[in-house]
Amino acid sequence: MSKKEAIIQAATYLFSRKGFKDTRMVEISTLTGAAEGTIFYHFKNKEELFLYILEKFKKDITDEFELYIRENEFKNGLDTIEKAVAFYLDLAGTMEDRFLLLHRHDAYELAEANPVCRGYLDTIYTCLLNIFERAVLRGQKDGSIRDMPAKKASLIVLSMVDGLVRLNTYNLYHADALYGELIESVRRMLQKS
Template identity: 30%
Template sequence: MKRDTILSTAARLFAERGFNNTPTSLLAREAGVAEGTIFRHFKTKDDIFLTLIRNVKDQLISDIEKYLEVRAPETSIEKVVSIIKSFYVFVKKNRMEFSLIFRDAPTRYGERNDNVFLAIKDIYTYLGDYVLQALQEGQRDGSIRADINTRDTAHMLVSTMAGLVRAIHFQFIEPSDDLLRNVVDNCTNFLKPRA
């Protein structure tokens, strides 16, 4: 229970103030625990940050899989659309948590083998693999164009999704149902076999 309180308080403070501007003394005070309690649950402040990133990844995977289970897409192109929609909805619903990834994570890792870098890469890899699998299935079932390179297209779609939600996060563009609909329509039009 105290561990969860520390994590939720850290997520809020890191989102509001930034990782570097949140001392553990403030985190302890806001969480209603002694500073030593934080270090009984986490080795370092970086460990808290890494745990938050991993929690985002785990929740994202769970939400996408639940969304696909409920939607039960009949074709692979519908599966790609469902992945795009579920990712968009997840990020919109978890803006605070994604501020960690968009603002603080890039300053937290310096090496390609850093745990935060690897946790964020896991999110990208998961999405990319899921989209790639759907594209490959779609080429087999005829719902996806046969003339596209599925690996490159999966990277393009995931990068588009990540860039879109990043632009929304930084308020470069306003999120809307129309925006999501247009993205989905454009992706569908690109992926559908040519008549």
């Protein structure tokens, strides 16, 4: 692993655990063994490092979801929603530090002052929302999902699954324990009677 990769990995861990504001560059230096000058060689300041991590997460999550949707076959729109929910939970488990970083308030405080940060956050959530919305529209077309505003339905599904991920991320409740109930709730909300 290169020094830059070690810096990114350590910073992601610290930002996700301590937050952007409370992480000091010296801590990243200590964790990686890289001199602070080396960190500043790669990133001019802590904010640039944070934005780099957020940008990489944006790319990784959008690429992973698009690949998943492209490489899998789904019976209908409802099946697409159900499998996308499962994949979202799986991603949250494999990208735990980055989801924790996404769920910290620091990112949203920074986004108020930094349009680049705001853009990355918007892109991440828009990607996720679009996947659910496309599935709802497909389901309405194939008859597996009832007629309802697709964007609103997608926002509700995203809120439900992301809320469950937050409970899991903060070790308040295991997402696996509620998976069946989550899927059943999504079905009841979307299926035709």
